[in-house]
Amino acid sequence: MDVSKIHGFNFPCPIRFGAGASKELTDYLKANKLSRPLLVTDGTVAELSFFKEIKNDLQQKGFSVEVFSEMHKNPIKSDVLKGGDAFHETGRDCIIGIGGGVALDVARAIVLRVNHKRDLFDYDDLIGGDKYVTEDVPHFVTIPTTAGTGSEVGRSAIISEDESKKKRILFSPKLMARMVFADPLLTMELPPFITAATGMDALTHNMEAYLAKNFHPMCDGIALEGIALIANSLETATHRPDVESRAKMLLASLMGAVAFQKGLGVVHSLAHPLSSLLDTHHGLANAVNLPYGMQFNYEGFEARFDKMADAFGLSKNNGNRVVDHLFEMNDRLGLPTKLSAIGVEAKHIEELSELAEADFCHPNNPKPVTRADFKNLYEKAL
């Protein structure tokens, strides 16, 4: 792959991919007659040098720039409402989300909020809220700075209720970015832990999507290629990052997000409660649970595991090696392989299992998962 060249492709939305792609932003905005962007990012990225460069470059070329970065680590409704107010009060004409999953989710929710004035959670997808997404939305551009969630190519945003912290999903095809600038140079400085944990999130997306029970052969193909890209780049990106390994991870993460339109599964349902209850990093929660969840899924899906083994570069028809391979991967990445290493205690398991059963991901798992199964899996992983 020649990463130094910038490539364009259009799936599921226009993507400019390659080292330096984010430098095309100003020309792109000009070509679309946009001059007053709201940059949405989180407080950490707002202080990084590449963010300041993007902002300065825009200002030097005559753009009026506002930055919105007031958001919680698990973003809540009032963050989105403030962002929507900032858009109107400062007379913006487009929204540029720059950052990891949280910043891009908040940016996407603000895109919805600008012209949709019902209560934000009336638009919750799980209660059919996308039928109210009827108005125009502002021009939306995404620039990912991590390789994990793939939110840059998504069409949904997870935002929590202010008080209860219950997660709600805002969804509409209208919330897809009109352009993505995927520039691996922006991910070069990610520390090893974040690289490894977000990378395992991307791997979980590809593996769970590949196994998910819905019929979607296109997603299956994308997921297998995503697994292959991660198999030969995540360790390098974590321990000896170079542009090529960063580029492959960035691609694999956006491919995972495309693939998981098909659905996710048991691993994400095990992981979500850890974040709500114990504030565990989402990628880390997936990394630890992934081998256990895959062990649960193996029987009955041996042929699919054989194909994943192939993608991992294990020898042919070696699906039964996949679970061990995942444990070894966590080890080599310096990630834990037990829940007890990330603060989970036996007393948490009852509540975790209850939350996992209520989670929205496992209904797409290839085999049904009961509360007792969740309890068993958490106990095994403890």
Ligand SMILES: [Fe+2]
């Ligand atoms: Fe995820």
